[in-house]
Amino acid sequence: MLRKLVLLFAALSLVLAACGDSGDDGGEATTAPPATEAPDDGDGGDGDAGGEIELRWMTRPDNPEEAAVYAEISDSLEGQLDGITLAYEPGDNEGAGYQQKLLTNLSAGTAPDVFWVPGTDIADFASKNVILDLREFADASGHNDADFYPGPMGHLTTELDTGQPGNALWGLPRDVSTFGLYVNLDLIAEAGVANPLDLEASGDWTWDAFTDVITGVGALGGEIKGYGQSALWGPY
Numbered sequence: 001m002l003r004k005l006v007l008l009f010a011a012l013s014l015v016l017a018a019c020g021d022s023g024d025d026g027g028e029a030t031t032a033p034p035a036t037e038a039p040d041d042g043d044g045g046d047g048d049a050g051g052e053i054e055l056r057w058m059t060r061p062d063n064p065e066e067a068a069v070y071a072e073i074s075d076s077l078e079g080q081l082d083g084i085t086l087a088y089e090p091g092d093n094e095g096a097g098y099q100q101k102l103l104t105n106l107s108a109g110t111a112p113d114v115f116w117v118p119g120t121d122i123a124d125f126a127s128k129n130v131i132l133d134l135r136e137f138a139d140a141s142g143h144n145d146a147d148f149y150p151g152p153m154g155h156l157t158t159e160l161d162t163g164q165p166g167n168a169l170w171g172l173p174r175d176v177s178t179f180g181l182y183v184n185l186d187l188i189a190e191a192g193v194a195n196p197l198d199l200e201a202s203g204d205w206t207w208d209a210f211t212d213v214i215t216g217v218g219a220l221g222g223e224i225k226g227y228g229q230s231a232l233w234g235p236y
Contacts, residue, residue: 016114016132016171053084056112059174060091060098091115099124106130119155122170126160135169145169149176179235184217187224191216 057074061067067090074088089112091098099121105111107130117125125131145153152173159166183196193216199205214226229235 016134051083054087055084055114056087056089057114058089058091058102058112059116103128103130116174119152119173122155123158126158126168126170131170133168133170135167138169143169148173152176187217187220188213191220193217 059070061070070090071088074086078084078086091102099117102111102115102117103125106128111130122131126133145157154165156170156172157165157168158170159168185195185197188195193213194209196205196210196213199209199213210227216226217224218226
């Protein structure tokens with residue numbers, strides 16, 4: 001049963017809540033007990049008399065259509081799992097309000113068992129000791145970190161005492177967004193700087209080369225800028 005649970009976490013690609021109630025009456029969950037145990041294995045506890053385990057899981061869908069997709073996935077997974085009932089709960093899509101409500105529910109002991117949070121928020125949840133380090137259970141299931149992109153896994157394996165990727169495992173990526181980078185070759189030619197495509201092909205596309213190119217293009221003046229992006233963490 002434990003293996004099936006760990007595989008379920010991999011399929012949902014979310015994070016697991018720490019076991020136990022913090023005893024706090026609300027606010028941020030800062031006093032949760034150590035997250036050292038996996039969910040009950042079906043011999044009682046959270047399951048019913050027949051050993052059925054109910055797992056509640058939550059994402060933050062952007063619209064009803066996306067919520068319906070997750071509900072369909074949940075039903076499909078439940079049909080493949082023995083002794084496990086899945087209950088999908090769509091969270092609201094009000095940005096930081098979702099995370100704060102989740103932290104409050106974790107403090108009150110009413111949060112779902114498995115949930116999605118934005119990648120960089122993993123540090124906040126881990127430092128508050130409200131999510132389970134799955135490393136022990138994942139290793140026992142044959143999980144391999146290398147099966148996932150190293151970028152998001154860096155966030156999900158960071159150890160609290162070092163602040164660097166290590167042996168922890170706070171969850172798994174749900175998805176990885178694809179970003180496109182557009183290069184204006186006309187402006188690059190007008191500025192007389194090196195073509196980034198040529199530099200990349202020759203193995204010379206470094207941060208120093210990047211700085212030279214964007215500085216040269218920006219020197220054209222006016223509304224022309226050497227580089228631009230949104231403030232979202234994803235592009236960089």
